Amino acid sequence: MAKHLLAFPDLCTGCNRCAYVCSAVKEGLFLPTRARLHVQNFPLHGYSVPCICFQCPKPECLEVCPEKAIYKNEAETVMVDQEKCNGCGECVSACPYGMIEVGPDNLAYKCDYCGGQPACVEECSPGAIVFVEPDQEQKKIKALQMKHRSTSGNPDEKRLERAEVFLKEARPARAASA
């Protein structure tokens, strides 16, 4: 069974170290807006939601890619072959979670688990992101998180929309007056 990234919003403190280190590894500088994962912060409600790529069993991004540039490797990680990518952005529109984007170099980029040792997990002090072979309980948590899908908007908007669903569940009274 392959290892997967799992996010636990209730544990996330909003420190953003995951996004800082991801961009450091992937872009060579600290540039969190181009990290391969993002944290939606709701400071007024004391809540944050880490948004991660679910490495979907049946990825929409893989299915819509006209160049067949998206594939799954042996570890079940969904990868972009940037040699084949033409920057069309179909994957970006198709992803229900806002977790694949096209960069300034006109190439799609997404989380690739850093080849098996995700840097974000090492930085996460509260343990809100883990990299494990999911047990039954964890598979259920992940499935529930994947149920919330955004059908429109740019990646920022999709992530925000989904994060607000988690916020509402975690902070019912306050979220109503947000």
Place this chain on the structure above:
Amino acid sequence: MNLYAGQVLRVDLSKGEIAKEPLREEWLKDYWGCWGLAVQYFHELVPPTTDPFSPANALVIMTGPLAGTLAPTSSRFCLVSKSAHTGTIFESNMGGAFGPELKFAGYDGIIITGRADSLVYLRIKDGEVGLEDASAMKGQGIFKTETLLKASLSPEAKVLAIGPAGENLITFACVGSEAYRQMGRGGAGALFGGKNLKGIVCRGTGGVRVAEMEAFRQKVAHWTQTSLLTEDNLWAKSDGTPILVDVTNEMGLHPTRNFSLGVNEDHAALGPEAVGRAKLADRACASCPLGCGKFTHINGAEVEGPEYETLCLTGSNCQMNDLEQVIRFNRLCDDLGLDTISTGNIVALAMDLTESGRHDFSLRFGRPEDYLAVVTEIATLSTARGRDLALGAGRLAEKYQAQDLSTEIKGSEFPAYDPRGDYGMGLAYATSERGACHLRAFTIFAPDHFNIEALAQDVVNGQNLNAIKWSMCFCDFWGTVNTEIMADLLTAGLGRPVTAEELIRAGERIWNLTRLYNLKAGFTAADDRLPRKIMEQKLGNGPNEGRVFRKEDFERMLQLYYQLRGWNAEGVPTKEKLAELGLQPL
């Protein structure tokens, strides 16, 4: 450029003009960033006798070189200006996430001068910067203002905002950000209000570069594991600042009932266990693995906090041994934009005036009703009582001849450590450049609370270290960080050697520069004083029952401090000391 963005924004609110200026790189080796660099910019720009509310006063907002990197606790940034509350130069710093965002937008800092004709906000979206009409936000609290400003730019934008307290020029009004973080002390909020600046919203999608990313990450990992996440600092992760409620009560220097007692018998109601039971989540500033923020909820009242200062000064000091009430008071202060340290002192003073029969403010220790109402009254100046309390402890005490009851130095109300239980804190409060402050030197963990010689040296060392620490800027709660660690991270970040020695020398330089500024503003050794209460009234209970900090002892300690600093008996840096630091004499 490595670490630095290399650019600052210059905003002239009178002319409505914004310019982008290269960072003064020639100042970096002596002043580094954040506090030090902001003081250098400020003193070049604003004559020391300037009226704080005049358009000629400047607000210098500055990040540190490590902001926006993985260096842990590096997201703090500061504002330097001349305070309307104290008349001194002051620095006020803040965590949250605004600092890195400003860096990512491409700016190390923002320098604001002038005054706008009508209420405006500053909007920064990477290279696009402009002043916008803020009339729709007039009178709004900080929470609502932040929501509106984020909606106008981006949900991921970061905001600095003032509430009605700042708009109404309450001199101890704060600036808020990320809801529950503040530039708390010195009245940054009033200075924003005086310039008709409702807030700043910033979205930055750029990055911060380091010389060698691999080396930098290794250094960060090494110091995070071996220094930050060690027993000395992990209290911040497990309990947060509420742990100090227990610590200071045990030491007998926990301000209670308007600084008349040193122990609050009911402190368990406000301590770490009580906060722990009310806690929903741990919260962190950007870049911080500790996550000292405790988001609490009781009966529909919630806040990130309360922090120790608030628990003590709006709790024990007002004998309000009710965590729910303190949470509500805290939330009101955070939203309306009032510093909880100042407000807690002032309300307790008003309670003391009422109960001693000297002036009836209808405020009594431990009574909940007017306790919350008065916060709104102060922020909105809606009642005679509110307008009186809005004067601050210094002017309030003067108005009602209550200087024997008040606890302030240079107008700045006392933080939550009684100097009668630790002489080092007395000296620290008296010699802080911004009036009574616990973030310049912090001596309560010294082995002997009353050893004048040792504590005077501790205060000098603490002030110098904190001056360079807040220039990086690192958080207070990385208690074990030192100049060796700072030099190591800067070396990897900049790609050139930086030494611990030059950093501590910079700390001393920054401290002396603020001293010179205050001297030129008219402050003298006579202003480095203790309040009468501390020198004359015996502490009422606990391990330090009966103690005072006698004037003769304080004067002896102050003279020793001046000598250790290379200042003369009037507290003026000598020519030799200034030459050593590369500073111009008075």
